[in-house]
Amino acid sequence: MNDIRFVVSPRIMGEEKFFGPGIATLLHRVEEYRSIRQATASMGMAYSKAWNIIRRAERELGFSLLNTTTGGREGGGASLTEEGRTFLRQYDRFCALVNEHARTDFETAFGRPPASGPAATKGDPSEEDLDPDPVS
Amino acid sequence: MNDIRFVVSPRIMGEEKFFGPGIATLLHRVEEYRSIRQATASMGMAYSKAWNIIRRAERELGFSLLNTTTGGREGGGASLTEEGRTFLRQYDRFCALVNEHARTDFETAFGRPPASGPAATKGDPSEEDLDPDPVS
Numbered sequence: 001m002n003d004i005r006f007v008v009s010p011r012i013m014g015e016e017k018f019f020g021p022g023i024a025t026l027l028h029r030v031e032e033y034r035s036i037r038q039a040t041a042s043m044g045m046a047y048s049k050a051w052n053i054i055r056r057a058e059r060e061l062g063f064s065l066l067n068t069t070t071g072g073r074e075g076g077g078a079s080l081t082e083e084g085r086t087f088l089r090q091y092d093r094f095c096a097l098v099n100e101h102a103r104t105d106f107e108t109a110f111g112r113p114p115a116s117g118p119a120a121t122k123g124d125p126s127e128e129d130l131d132p133d134p135v136s
Numbered sequence: 137m138n139d140i141r142f143v144v145s146p147r148i149m150g151e152e153k154f155f156g157p158g159i160a161t162l163l164h165r166v167e168e169y170r171s172i173r174q175a176t177a178s179m180g181m182a183y184s185k186a187w188n189i190i191r192r193a194e195r196e197l198g199f200s201l202l203n204t205t206t207g208g209r210e211g212g213g214a215s216l217t218e219e220g221r222t223f224l225r226q227y228d229r230f231c232a233l234v235n236e237h238a239r240t241d242f243e244t245a246f247g248r249p250p251a252s253g254p255a256a257t258k259g260d261p262s263e264e265d266l267d268p269d270p271v272s
Contacts, residue, residue, distance in 0.1 A: 001223075002198040007147045008234060014140050014251075062138040087137075094238075094245035098144060101237040102230075109230035115150075 003115035008102045010095050014060035019091060023053050027065065027080060027088050036066070036078045061087065139251035144238045146231050150196035155227060159189050163201065163216060163224050172202070172214045197223065 012019035022045075029039035040050045058065055065084035069077045080088065106114045148155035158181075165175035176186045194201055201220035205213045216224065242250045 001219075002150050002196060004148050004150050004196070006230070007149055007153060008144055010238065011143045012140050013143055014138050017143060060138060060140070083137075090245045090247075094142070094241055097241035097244060098234065098238045101241060102146065102234045105230055105233035105237060108233060109226045111226075 004110075005114035005116075006102055006106050008098055010091075010098050012091065016056075016060070018057045018060040019087075021095075023057055024088060024091055024095075026050055026053070027084065030066065030078050031080055031085075034077050034079060036068070039078075140246075141250035141252075142238055142242050144234055146227075146234050148227065152192075152196070154193045154196040155223075157231075159193055160224060160227055160231075162186055162189065163220065166202065166214050167216055167221075170213050170215060172204070175214075 009021050011017045025043060026039055026045065029042050030036055033039050033042065036050060037047060040047050054065055061083075063083045064081050065087070067079050067081055069079075103114060145157050147153045161179060162175055162181065165178050166172055169175050169178065172186060173183060176183050190201055197219075199219045200217050201223070203215050203217055205215075239250060
């Protein structure tokens with residue numbers, strides 16, 4: 001058999017899938033740039049799409065993820081709410097744990113370690129990852 | 137926070153992602169129906185798409201997944217090769233282990249167990265799942 005490895009991208013769901021690698025990256029970029037527009041631009045994501053994803057997640061979670069200031073949602077600065085920051089940290093930890101254990105699980109199931117290679121769970125998310133539920 | 141749970145659908149990759157819940161379901165259906173056409177029909181998957189997915193996986197794995205008889209690829213019976221059956225079992229086991237450990241990881245990260253609800257990793261795969269790499 002050729003060299004193989006695994007990709008595991010955990011998603012969180014309530015009524016529907018609402019939080020995955022895409023929105024996680026978006027929130028990290030907002031923390032970095034303090035601007036939703038710059039965050040989306042850095043990811044090649046449409047501003048309106050970002051808001052749809054964020055609103056869906058906020059609806060499912062029952063709390064706000066972002067604070068926006070000066071100019072409201074169309075401009076001004078943005079930062080994560082305390083609850084948003086906490087949830088993002090929890091999600092990141094969940095992903096790290098799942099990937100760590102999946103490595104052992106891979107060896108158990110396939111009888112050999114996963115091949116080394118570019119880690120598919122790092123770096124910019126794929127288009128699939130940007131949308132927490134590409135199907136619906 | 138509202139009730140949340142996780143969805144983890146492990147995918148296997150070589151040069152690219154090539155094996156996930158979609159092709160796994162397809163192979164299980166081939167085992168059940170002994171026919172690729174009936175297997176794809178039962179999933180609402182196009183026959184040509186099924187062959188594209190199977191050929192890509194065979195190319196990445198370096199071995200054949202299916203035996204076809206009488207009428208060749210356009211008809212006749214189909215069954216999994218010995219290597220195909222083994223790989224499918226290994227993948228299923230990998231998924232089971234990852235999901236089992238992810239449950240514990242969820243509790244560790246979020247400080248509470250995942251909400252009960254319809255298991256998103258069971259049942260028919262979503263359209264996303266049918267294509268091992270919807271992006272490329």
